[in-house]
Amino acid sequence: MAGVAFRDLLRCLQPRPQDRLRSERARRTRGVKPRQKAKQPWLAAGISRSTWYRRRKKAREQAAASLAAITRKAALDRLDWQMTQLRGELETAARYMDEGAAILAELAAMTMPSFIG
Numbered sequence: 001m002a003g004v005a006f007r008d009l010l011r012c013l014q015p016r017p018q019d020r021l022r023s024e025r026a027r028r029t030r031g032v033k034p035r036q037k038a039k040q041p042w043l044a045a046g047i048s049r050s051t052w053y054r055r056r057k058k059a060r061e062q063a064a065a066s067l068a069a070i071t072r073k074a075a076l077d078r079l080d081w082q083m084t085q086l087r088g089e090l091e092t093a094a095r096y097m098d099e100g101a102a103i104l105a106e107l108a109a110m111t112m113p114s115f116i117g
Helices: 001-015 019-027 041-045 048-109
Strands: none
Touching: 041 048
16 A cells, blocks of 8 residues: 555656646746747857866966956056156256256356455
């Protein structure tokens, strides 16, 4: 007897094809559209799913590294340009400082009384 009850229980738990079809029809009458089939590009490429995602990850990492290198080079180029600008400004400031010192020395010589002895 116990075997029959267990078999009946299993039969109740397993969905029958009619139940699935009835459920499908009910969903359609409520307006639920069928799900679109999932895109599986790895099948089109002829590789496994894990290989597909592993290759995508590697490609993303390479793109990120490339972008980082380009960004780093741009930053270094900008810093080089700024250093060139600063060197030019320092040279100009040094020239003005030398001219100012010469003018001050000239003024000092004009205002100092010369004692002829």
